[in-house]
Amino acid sequence: MAEQKPWKMDFDSVEGLKHHNKLDPPGFDSVTARDWVAGTSTLGKRRDPQLIEKKQAALWQLASAPFRQVGFMCFMMWMMGNGIQIFSILMTLSGLATPVMAIIKSKEVFPADPEKKLDTLTPRLLYCVINAGQFVFALHKLNAMGLLPTHPSDWLSAIAVPASLEHSYGAL
Structure with a gap:
């Protein structure tokens, strides 16, 4: 006779387990469980609205995540002043x-939803606008430092020397 361990139980002998759907916990889906065991998933095929709302909220959080980083970077560039030192130039170029x-x-951050149930375009645009704000501030900083060629005098080397209309000679 085979020795049965005290912690092992034969579930076939228990009354009511033959109708196992009565013993499933609330929210249990046997199709999803079978697919998970088989290695396939039905989660992409059926989505409940709460899951879609959570994913949409996560996209908005991801879109607004760089706001603090951009604000801190702009504050650091502002605190450095408009002097031309190597550290301030490198920080401003990093800000660009x-x-x-x-x-x-x-x-890559906001991949398109193949089922078109999530709006990824609007959070992506917000993400790009926040980062464009940092880019504009860094350009303003470069202009304040005098490193952008915005005045006509910055282009004097490209202007041809005009021909002389008058000549003067000294007398001895």
């Missing part, structure tokens, strides 16, 4: 490069 890279990679 970071939002450009973030805007370029925004498609």
Whole structure:
């Protein structure tokens, strides 16, 4: 006779388990459980509205996440002043490069929803607008430092020297 361990139970002998759907806990879906065990998922096929709302809220949080970082970066650039030192120039160039890279990679941050149930365009636009704000502030900072060629005198080397209309000679 095989020795039965005290913690092992034979579920086939228990009354009522033959009709196991009566013992399922609330919210249990046997189709999803079978698919999970089999390695497939039905979660992409059926979505309840609460899950869609949670994902949409997560997209909005992700879109507004860089607001603090952008605000802090702009504050740091403002605190450095308009002097031309290597650290302030590097910080301002970083303030230009970071939002450009973030805007370029925004498609990876907000991938399109294949079922078209989530609005990814509007949070992506907010994300790009926040990063564009940092870019505009960094351009303003470069202009205040005098590193942007905005005056006609900045382009004097590109202007041809005009021909002389008069000549003067000294007498001995």
